[in-house]
Amino acid sequence: MSKNLTHLQQLEAESIHIIREVVSEFSNPVMLYSIGKDSAVMLHLARKAFYPAPPPFPLMHVDTTWKFREMIAFRDKMAAECGLDLIVHVNEEGVRQGISPFTHGSSLYTDIMKTEGLKQALDRYKFDAAFGGARRDEEKSRAKERIFSFRSANHRWDPKLQRPELWNLYNTRIKPGESIRVFPISNWTELDVWQYIHLENIPIVPLYYAAVRPVVERDGMLIMVDDDRLELKPGETVQYKSVRFRTLGCYPLTAAVESEAATLPEIIQEMLLTRTSERQGRMIDHDSAGSMEKKKQEGYF
Amino acid sequence: MAHQSELIEEDILAYLKSHEEKTMLRFITCGSVDDGKSTLIGRLLWDSKMVFEDQLASLEADSKKVGTQGGAIDYALLLDGLQAEREQGITIDVAYRYFSTDKRKFIVADTPGHEQYTRNMITGASTAQVAIILVDARKGLLTQTRRHSYLVSLVGITHVVLAVNKMDLIGFDQQQFDAIRRDYEQFAASLGFGDITAIPLSALGGDNMIEPSVNTVWYQGPTLMNYLENVPVDGDSRAEPFRMPVQWVNRPHLDFRGFCGTIAAGTIRQGDELRVAASGQTSRVARIVTMNGDLPEATAGQAVTLTLEDEIDISRGDMLSALDAPPSYARHPEANLVWMHDEPLQPGQIYLVKTATAVTPGRVTAVQYAIDVNTLEQKQVQTLGLNEIGVVRLELDRPISFDSYRQNRQTGSFILIDRFTNATVAAGMIIAAAPVEPSQAVMPAERSGAGNGLPRRVSLSEAAASGTGVSVVDLTGYREPLEFDVSDSFLDYLGKGNRILFRLRDVEQLQAVALLAYEQTLSFEFDRTAEGVSVLLFKRGLRSGARVSGDDGTGI
Incomplete structure (x- = not known):
C-alpha cells in the first residue's frame, strides 16, 4: 500500500479538481495571471490538470503599465512556453488621464488601473469565470472567501449572495452577465506555495531572488527604481542594495526587502525565519482598515 | 514563525525534505465564543508560531484596546475580522484558518456565532475529518453540545475531541472532568462515532494545549496538539471499492482520450479492470497519465487522468468503479437533507441536484420526518425551513450513480440548487436508494x-x-x-x-x-x-x- 498523501499532494489534487470543474461547467473561462509566485503555481496546476493538452483557456494580464519590466518579459516567455493565448488588457482611459501611483495615490490608482481595468476586460471578452491566485491566509477578510465567489452583472461581490460551499460540490450556475471568480489555491499558505515551487521546479520571476538593485528609501520602504518614471523627492538618493521581493505588483507600490537569498531554499529559509507577513510589503493593505473588504465589494480580486 | 528554527538555519534542505512528508488534517471547532473557542484556535495559531510580528503588533494593540484579558494578549482577537464584520453588517459564516507543525498542515473551519448555526456548521464540517467539541468545564453538557454532536455525526465525522475547557476555573478537578466525560460518552453512544477523546484544557492558560499540564498530573492522555498531529485519518477509503466520477474527458487529438477525475475511493493500477456504473461496460486501465510521468497506481484523493484499453462511451457524469462492487444506480435516493435557505423547501418543485458526477433535475417527493436538532426527536412535517433537517425521498429525472453517504462522503453527497435564483438551498446525504422502483422490482x-x-x-x-x-x-x-x-x-x-x-x-x-x-x-x-x-x-x-x-x- 502506498503512503498517505502528503499535504502538497492533497492541495494539488484539490486545486486540479477545482480547475477541471470550471472548464467542465463554464463556457468561457479565463485565468487571471498576475505574474507573481501564486500565479505561477496556479498556472502550473492548470497545466497538470489538462496534460497532455494545454489548458483550454487563455491567460489574461491586466497591465497597469507600472509593472516591473522583468515581470513583463517573464509573462511573455511563460505564455509562449505553455502554448497559451495571452490577453493583455490596459485601461486606456486611465492611461489617457495620466493616472499614476505617484500623483493620484495608491488607492485611486489601484481602483482605476486594476479594478476598473479588470472589469473592462471581463466585459469586453464576456468571460463567465475568472481564475485568480488569491489565498485565504493572505489577509483576514479573505478567510471566509468562497472558492467559487459569485459576482453580479456589474462585478460586485455581495456577501449576502455568496453560496454555502460543501464537500467539493461547487455551485457553478449563473445568469447571463453574472460571473464567478474562482480561487483554486484558496487553501494554500505562503509556505505551501514556496515548497511546491521548490518541489516542482516551477519558474518564477527573478525579482524574487536577491540581487543588487537600485532602490530609494521612501516612507520607510525600499522602492526599486525600475525606470525613469520614478522621480526622486528632495533628499532621496538612489542606492544600490542587495534586495529581493516577497510579493510582486506595481513597482512604485511594492517594497523590496534587503536580502542575500539568491536560491529558492534560501528564500524559503528567509521566509521561515522572518517575522513579518508578506502583505506588509503591499501598500494597498495600509490604506485603511477593512480596505480589502471594501475593494472586494467594488470588484477587486 | 520559528518552529524548528535551528534546523531551518543550519540545514534548510533537510528541513524542506522533512516537510515534504507532512500530511494534512482538516478539522472543525464547535462551540460558542463563551466556551473559549476563539481563544482555543488563536492559541493553536499562536503556539505553532504562525503569527508574524506585524500581526503580533496589531494583536497587542487590539488586546489593549478591545481585549478581554486586562491588556494581556487576547488570543481570540487573532481571529477577529468577525467583530469588524459584525459592525459592518457583513454575513458571518465559515472562516478557514491555517497553521502547521512539523508533522501536519491543519485547516480549521471556524463557524462563529449562533446565527445560522446549523447551516454554517454543516458547511464547515462537510470537509472536516475531526471535530473538536468544546464544553465549558463549569457548565458540563448543554443542549448545544448535543446539537453540535448530532450535526457532527450527521456529516460523517467519526473522530471527536471533547475539549473540556476552562479547567482552571474548576481547580483542575478530576472528578468533575470524569463526570463530564462519562456523561458525554453515554450520550454519544447512539451517534456512532469511531472514537471520542476527552481532554482537560485551559485554552487561556495553555494547559494541555501543546505540552502536558502540570495542573492535571492525573491525566494520561494526549494534549490537544498531540492528538491533532497523530490521529490517523487517511487510508480508510483506500481499501474501499474503486470510485472515480468522471469530471472531464481530455481529448487533445484523436490518439488520446483521457478520463479526468478525483478518485473518491479505492486504489487503481495499470491493467485493473473497471466498470462504467451506468452502462455496465468494462475495460482495463491502460495508463495513469500525469505531467510528471505515468503512475503505476493512484489512490483515493488524487486527481488523475486515466486512459483505457478499449474505446467505450464515457462522458462527464459517469462513474468509473470497481468491477465487482459498482455503486447504486437509481432515480429515487432517500437522503438526510439540511435546508439552508430562507425560502422553505417546496415538495414537488423541480430543483437541480448536483452530485459528484452530475447535475440532474429532480424533486423532493416526500419529507418522511424532520429531526429536532436539540432533542433529536423526530417530528412529522410537510416541509423543511431554514436550518431544518429531515429525511426525504427524491425523484430524479434520470438515474444517477451514487453510494450511501456513510460509505463515501464524496459519492454520497449532493447539493440542491434553485433553478430560478441559482442559490444553493440544501445539502443532502444519501441514505440509500429508495426501496422499490416501479420499473425495477427484481430482488437481488x-x-x-x-x-x-x-x-x-x-x-x-x-x-x-x-x-x-x-x-x-x-x-x-x-x-x-x-x-x-x-x-x-x-x-x-x-x-x-x-x-x-x-x-x-x-x-x-x-x-x-x-x-x-x-x-x-x-x-x-x-x-x-x-x-x-x-x-x-x-x-x-x-x-x-x-x-x-x-x-x-x-x-x-
Whole structure:
C-alpha cells in the first residue's frame, strides 16, 4: 500500500479538481495571471490538470503599465512556453488621464488601473469565470472567501449572495452577465506555495531572488527604481542594495526587502525565519482598515 | 514563525525534505465564543508560531484596546475580522484558518456565532475529518453540545475531541472532568462515532494545549496538539471499492482520450479492470497519465487522468468503479437533507441536484420526518425551513450513480440548487436508494436466501445504532419469511420517543412487524405508498421523554 498523501499532494489534487470543474461547467473561462509566485503555481496546476493538452483557456494580464519590466518579459516567455493565448488588457482611459501611483495615490490608482481595468476586460471578452491566485491566509477578510465567489452583472461581490460551499460540490450556475471568480489555491499558505515551487521546479520571476538593485528609501520602504518614471523627492538618493521581493505588483507600490537569498531554499529559509507577513510589503493593505473588504465589494480580486 | 528554527538555519534542505512528508488534517471547532473557542484556535495559531510580528503588533494593540484579558494578549482577537464584520453588517459564516507543525498542515473551519448555526456548521464540517467539541468545564453538557454532536455525526465525522475547557476555573478537578466525560460518552453512544477523546484544557492558560499540564498530573492522555498531529485519518477509503466520477474527458487529438477525475475511493493500477456504473461496460486501465510521468497506481484523493484499453462511451457524469462492487444506480435516493435557505423547501418543485458526477433535475417527493436538532426527536412535517433537517425521498429525472453517504462522503453527497435564483438551498446525504422502483422490482439474488423455506433472521440493532436520523429499516430485499432479532439498544432508541420506518416489500411482511410490535408492546402506523408498504414503529406515550436537561440560553 502506498503512503498517505502528503499535504502538497492533497492541495494539488484539490486545486486540479477545482480547475477541471470550471472548464467542465463554464463556457468561457479565463485565468487571471498576475505574474507573481501564486500565479505561477496556479498556472502550473492548470497545466497538470489538462496534460497532455494545454489548458483550454487563455491567460489574461491586466497591465497597469507600472509593472516591473522583468515581470513583463517573464509573462511573455511563460505564455509562449505553455502554448497559451495571452490577453493583455490596459485601461486606456486611465492611461489617457495620466493616472499614476505617484500623483493620484495608491488607492485611486489601484481602483482605476486594476479594478476598473479588470472589469473592462471581463466585459469586453464576456468571460463567465475568472481564475485568480488569491489565498485565504493572505489577509483576514479573505478567510471566509468562497472558492467559487459569485459576482453580479456589474462585478460586485455581495456577501449576502455568496453560496454555502460543501464537500467539493461547487455551485457553478449563473445568469447571463453574472460571473464567478474562482480561487483554486484558496487553501494554500505562503509556505505551501514556496515548497511546491521548490518541489516542482516551477519558474518564477527573478525579482524574487536577491540581487543588487537600485532602490530609494521612501516612507520607510525600499522602492526599486525600475525606470525613469520614478522621480526622486528632495533628499532621496538612489542606492544600490542587495534586495529581493516577497510579493510582486506595481513597482512604485511594492517594497523590496534587503536580502542575500539568491536560491529558492534560501528564500524559503528567509521566509521561515522572518517575522513579518508578506502583505506588509503591499501598500494597498495600509490604506485603511477593512480596505480589502471594501475593494472586494467594488470588484477587486 | 520559528518552529524548528535551528534546523531551518543550519540545514534548510533537510528541513524542506522533512516537510515534504507532512500530511494534512482538516478539522472543525464547535462551540460558542463563551466556551473559549476563539481563544482555543488563536492559541493553536499562536503556539505553532504562525503569527508574524506585524500581526503580533496589531494583536497587542487590539488586546489593549478591545481585549478581554486586562491588556494581556487576547488570543481570540487573532481571529477577529468577525467583530469588524459584525459592525459592518457583513454575513458571518465559515472562516478557514491555517497553521502547521512539523508533522501536519491543519485547516480549521471556524463557524462563529449562533446565527445560522446549523447551516454554517454543516458547511464547515462537510470537509472536516475531526471535530473538536468544546464544553465549558463549569457548565458540563448543554443542549448545544448535543446539537453540535448530532450535526457532527450527521456529516460523517467519526473522530471527536471533547475539549473540556476552562479547567482552571474548576481547580483542575478530576472528578468533575470524569463526570463530564462519562456523561458525554453515554450520550454519544447512539451517534456512532469511531472514537471520542476527552481532554482537560485551559485554552487561556495553555494547559494541555501543546505540552502536558502540570495542573492535571492525573491525566494520561494526549494534549490537544498531540492528538491533532497523530490521529490517523487517511487510508480508510483506500481499501474501499474503486470510485472515480468522471469530471472531464481530455481529448487533445484523436490518439488520446483521457478520463479526468478525483478518485473518491479505492486504489487503481495499470491493467485493473473497471466498470462504467451506468452502462455496465468494462475495460482495463491502460495508463495513469500525469505531467510528471505515468503512475503505476493512484489512490483515493488524487486527481488523475486515466486512459483505457478499449474505446467505450464515457462522458462527464459517469462513474468509473470497481468491477465487482459498482455503486447504486437509481432515480429515487432517500437522503438526510439540511435546508439552508430562507425560502422553505417546496415538495414537488423541480430543483437541480448536483452530485459528484452530475447535475440532474429532480424533486423532493416526500419529507418522511424532520429531526429536532436539540432533542433529536423526530417530528412529522410537510416541509423543511431554514436550518431544518429531515429525511426525504427524491425523484430524479434520470438515474444517477451514487453510494450511501456513510460509505463515501464524496459519492454520497449532493447539493440542491434553485433553478430560478441559482442559490444553493440544501445539502443532502444519501441514505440509500429508495426501496422499490416501479420499473425495477427484481430482488437481488444473494438476498433470496438458500430457498430452504426457513425464516430469514434480521438483526435490528444496527438501525438503533444509527441515531443520526437514519432510522429506516428496509425489508424490501427479502423474499423469504422474516424473524427479528431485537437488541436492547433498539428498544432503548424507541423508548426515547424515536420512530423507525419499516419499508416492506408487500403486505405479507406486515405479519413479522406486527408480531414484533405485539411482543415488545409497541405501536405502529400503516401506510400504502406508491412504491409499496411502509410501517412506522414507535412506543406510545413516550414522545416527550427525551429532553436533555440544561439549556445554553440561546433559545436555538
